[in-house]
Amino acid sequence: MRLVSNINNYVQLLEACIASKSLKQGKTIHQHLLKLSNNDFSTQSLLLDKLTRLYISCNKPQLAERVFNRIPISERRNKTILWNQTIRAYAWDGPFEKAIDLYYGMVDSGVVPTKFTYPFVLKACSALQDVENGVKIHGHLKRLDLGCDIYVCTALVDFYMKCGYLVEAMEVFDRMLERDVVAWNAMISGFSLHGFCWNATRLVSEMQQMGVNPNSSTVVAILPAIGEAGRWRDGKAIHGFCLRRGFDGEEVVGTGLLDVYGKCGWLVYARRIFGALKFKNEITWTAMIGACVTCDATGEGLDLFRKMRVEVGVSPSPVMLATVIRGCAKLNDLNIGRQIYCYTIKLGYLSDLMVSNTLLSMYAKCGSINDAMRFFEEMRVKDSVSYSAIISGSVQNGNAEDALQIFLKMQLSGVEPELATMMGFFPICSRLAALQHGICGHGYSIVRGFTGDVSICNALIDMYAKCGKIDMSRLVFDKMCERDVVSWNAMIVGYGIHGLGREAISVFHEMLNVGKKPDDITFIALLSACSHSGLVNEGKHWFLSMTQEYNIVPRMDHYFCMVDLLGRAGLLDEARHFISGMPYEPDAHIWTALLAACRIYKNIELAEEVSNRIQSLGPESTGNFVLLFNLYTTAQRWDDAAHIRIKQKDLGFKKSPGCSWLEVNGIVHAFVGGDGSHPQSAKINKKLEELLAEMKILGYKPESNFVYQDVEEEEKEKILLHHSEKLAVAFGIISLKPNKPILVTKNLRVCGDCHTALKYITIITKREITVRDTSRFHHFRNGICSCGEFW
């Protein structure tokens, strides 16, 4: 036969193709052979062997496998190397499932895998995060006595680490008889990947003690963890190490180092490294732009972006674009943001999920929630990041109801809420006082293992506090293994809004005792807690100590707290004096706090002065009109009251309607004053009539001063009776079991008449009622409110 005589020629040709990796020529020969042999050269195992090798060397594992399978099984059994190399080719860039299938095929054919098989099949398992098969394969190799091989063990460590099975990885590593730098690096990059910076650095010193020198891969592996943890001292030490060992010229090392400096806020060093690098690739540029953005030099970052495009002529990658968009978000400049949006379209990156999620978050951060929402709806593919971004964006822009709806939709869509999603979800519950949803989210977070995270617990503390369950906040707080400043702050805020000033101060003391440094927010929380509990001396003391002992320069917010504190306590002159002593020009907020105090203590003269000040500061807010109007009506100065109302109307300020809501069986029911639209409206009204009659017997008199409309007395009584907080409470009474406490949330301060009426209602119904208004909780019980009339 001609073919037989020519085999050697073909073998030589194929070998040449293998050596030069020329796929095209190889394929031509393959075609030729098929024709020649009438599709029956399959008996020629030598040729099939060469063809398999050719396709492997050209990274075409699928073609290789097909040819390989035509070799008779009896012969294939002896070709372990070909099995291994095909698996390796699959493990290199997929499809990874094929690598695992082929491994099982190999075992089923009775071929014994070798130490060169396992690293690749394990790599495929970690790429797929396929723990089940990985563990099974680990079992196989134990039986083959490969459990001590250094390459196999390194591969196992890498596999377990990449799949998040740190304990298993450590077990394998500990049992290794010898460890080279690659084995150590596998452990180190594993810890680094999961953010365990401390473990990673400890291993680096351990390896040095064992006489193994870290190489540049070790450095590259550990740097991201250092940067993420913000440990710039370690970063500097590694930088020094790199200089001594001459690693600093490598692009990859330099990129890692400048990234660490950027993340730690040392833009100067980042710039220096960037400038010194001889070779910069696109990743280096991206890292530098990112460093500028992180260090609040966004302008510089955008300049670099421009420079790179013009001078270097590199087209930006999606990652770079995302970095630049993050910069735009930070600039809070929608104009630049819209330009970059167009640029994204031009580059064709709009379908890149990461890029579009960044854009989405940019719209939300720039306060353009409508753009964000539209963009979100138009996204064809949405993942948990997209949902998280739109949910937290909506809450932050004051739209908790929409955020809740989107969260519910997310669940229907089958996208699972992740940690960051819950981070946005709990503030929704806080805002709406939706306890049932909050508890549900807490349960979910436990199941998903999120509750080990400090920030999640912080969000839980805040959620329970704002849903009226301060004891639950404390429980979460006490169970935390570690606490950051936010945890302490959230706890202090919680006690503060419940009027538990003493407890707030005691938590603050605990905080100092354990050596946690309070920040500016801690003091805002502490001062406002004092203010809500009338702890004037304590407040004054901490205000002084804040500057003197903790070196915190008081901001406008701190001054606001102090004015509020003095004002609520009735020390109007002192408050007035305090304002004159401020180092800043007081803003409308500060004056409003004083005006509110004037209303409580009925000081019309000061109120008028303050009101003029506010007017001279420019645009007024509706609240001020209401305060002043309220003051005049209480003093029965009807003309002045009317004058204020006319002015308010002329200037186009409308009082935003009072709205109260409560959660029943996981559904939030909202009521506006005089609202008859609720399906149960008739029952609610009937209940209110009954309550009114009983209240009157106990001595309740409707305080018609709180009705701003100019109508008959009888009509005023009716308006009062249908204030939103009363509607919500009545609905709570008829729809919740008699022993259940009622929690109502209101968008404005609770009205004075309602405050009185609710005390009577707790006597009549023997039920606890809690109202959370804009600034605090009112717990009504047996005719008494926890606020001690401090509001």
Place this chain on the structure above:
DNA sequence: ATAGGGTTAG
């Protein structure tokens, strides 16, 4: 080696 979502105050 670079990269999207996040908690506390007002």
